[in-house]
Every structure is written in structure tokens, then in C-alpha cells.
Amino acid sequence: MSPNSESAAHFSPRLGESVQDNRYTILRKLGEGATATTWLIRDERIISDSKYVAAKILTAEATLDVDRGAVRELEFLEEIAKNAQERDEEGFEHLPILLDNFTITSPGGNRHLCLVQTLFSTSVSALRRSAPTKSLPVYMVRNILYMVLQALDVLHSSDIIHTDVKLDNILFTNALYSLDDALDIFLAENPAETDGDSPKSQPVPHKWTYETSAFHAERMTVALVDLGHAQRAGEQLTVDAFGEPALRAPEVILWSDIGPKIDIWAIGCLTFELLVGRWLFNPEDAQPDWSVEDDHLAKMMELTGQQFPDAMLARAKERDRYFDKNVPDLVPVKLEDAMANYKIPGLTEHEVRLAANFIRDCLKFDYKKRASAKQLINHPFLKNVFGC
Incomplete structure (x- = not known):
């Protein structure tokens, strides 16, 4: 393997290379994020089915964050894997399952945590973007939301x-090449x-596809992945920012009562x-004394008709940062x-009404009322989930 010069940089294995005492063979690059790259690997100890898995290799900096407890991904994945064996709940089918973990040390001495997990396909985000309207049929949306909510319930x-919780982190399962x-x-x-020496x-x-029928869409399965920023409810937070800016709950911006319900706001x-096919909130900084966050909070009030509870x-x-100023009309x-x-x-008035009620139940300013x-799994909007 060839190390990068900076600890924050990605650490890329060579294709065909074996790691962890020759147990795993690196076959191809699956994707890349800010703190890790993901690779298709073959487990040479497996003779029967399921020898193909995914390896998420963290940067040296992210690995150090795991060691320090700032990133708790390994801890949470181990807990999920243990609970999946002990609890019979459908939600575990829609989460990544940790199969193995080990640390790779580069020639330069940098350590990189490798998380061996379930192999998935591409994201719901990619499917949405492929559609002409950048939206998906309501029957498909219901199915996807139902499975993600099952994962969140667990x-x-x-x-x-x-x-x-974002569409890039909702992946389709590897159903097409499961054998x-x-x-x-x-x-x-x-x-x-490859692009030169770098694997694509x-x-x-x-x-x-976005045109998949309701009948065939019943067989779609997705999983909510990437626990790299996950936190434990009720414990000291290890980071000072969460999630995609457009998907942030008001309590994240205001830094108040941060808990599991921030995931529901994102839903x-x-x-x-x-x-x-459009963001619900697309805040902008319109003037020097009016920040993106100011605009975001104002748009929340405009679209939900709520006021922030005292x-x-x-x-x-x-x-004081956001409410000690004049708010425009x-x-x-x-x-x-x-x-x-x-x-x-295809989005009928009836479905719009049901969906709007569902969204409103997710966007209560008071997280206790969210x-x-x-509860959302049983919402009327999802009543006909997996139905043609």
C-alpha cells in the first residue's frame, strides 16, 4: 500500500493486494467520502456464498478520532452487530452489519481503521438525480421511508x-449480484x-430505475449507512456540527436539546x-447581518407556521445570536x-395532503411533540407501503 503524505488524506490499497494476513483481497474501489474510502473485497476464508464484502478504510485522522472517542462508529457498529443476533427486529435488515475490523499501518507509520461490512449498491440520491423531475414515484418513496424508519427505530x-440521515447515506442492497x-x-x-494509478x-x-413499477418496487430494499458522525443520546456530544446544513433541525442550529429527534426532522x-425533487429548505445569506442560519430559521417558520417555544x-x-435582531416579514x-x-x-392531491401531514409530524419545533x-411507521401516509 502507498501512504499519503497527510494524515487526513485517504489511504488507498493496490488492486489485487491482500490484507489482514492474506485473508482479504482488494478488488475495486466502491466509493469515497470525506473521511474514508470503501472497497470491494473478497474474503478468502469463505468458500460458500457471501465471500464478497465491503471494506471501509478510514483516514489516519479519522482513525485517531475513533481512538480518542470523537468518532464512535466502531463502537456503534459492534453494538448493532451484537443486537442483531439477540433481537428479532426488521430494522437490522436496513443497517450495515459489522463483520470484522482491523487496523492497517502504512509504511509511513499511519494507522487506518478498516471496517468490514455488508456489501451494498448505489444510493437513493443517485436514483433520484437520474429522474427527469429529480423526484421518485410516491409508492417508491413510501417504501424507502418505511425501511429507513425501521432502521432509525432500532x-x-x-x-x-x-x-x-441523507439520501447519499441510504443505499440499495446488493440484490442483483447477491450470489x-x-x-x-x-x-x-x-x-x-483506473485513472492513471488511481482506481476509479x-x-x-x-x-x-425511477420508472420501476410499483409491483417490482416492492422488492427494493435499502439500508441506512455511515455511522461516522453518530452520537449517543444523553451523553456528552463529541462534535459541534451535525448533518447536511439544509437538513439540520432547529435545535442543531440553536444548540438546544439535541437528541434522536434530529434524525426525524431530516426524514x-x-x-x-x-x-x-427539490430541497425543502434552501437557506441563503441575503445581507451582511442576515446569515444562512437566520434565513433557515425564518424559512422554518414560514413553511410550518410555528413559533419557537420559549x-x-x-x-x-x-x-442571542439569531433572535437578538429584527426579523423580516x-x-x-x-x-x-x-x-x-x-x-x-402522478402525485395526487390526496397523496400531497397525506405527505404534508407526515412532513409536519416530522417538523415539530418542540422535539417532544415530534x-x-x-409512530411514523404507522402514519397514514405509509398505510399502503409495499402495495401496488
């Missing part, structure tokens, strides 16, 4: 806050590609995004109107 019941023989053939017909990202494909935002503001560390917009304005084909994952 996490929240263990006091784990994901903190980074080793099928993946053997695919890899032989589609060899790994080549995720394992799936067969789904509400993603529901809108999946159905209409009790919430009293506990907010950043209250708000222009209330009903969620139903905001969704209907995009005139998405629906739980378990």
Missing part, C-alpha cells in the same frame, strides 16, 4: 443518534478501472425532496401548496 431504541457466482461473472465482464469508484449496480425534509429558546446556547406558505406548485406527475420513528 438505532433510537439503543439511544444511538445517526445525525447524518457469489453472479458477482464473479459481473467482475469478469466489468474489470476494475465503481459501485456495484442494481436494476432499479421530514427528505420526504419533500424525494417527492418533488422553553426551547431558554435552553438554546445560540439564542415572513411569508407563510402551506406545505401542500409548496408541493403542488411543482406539479409532479413523531418518533415507530
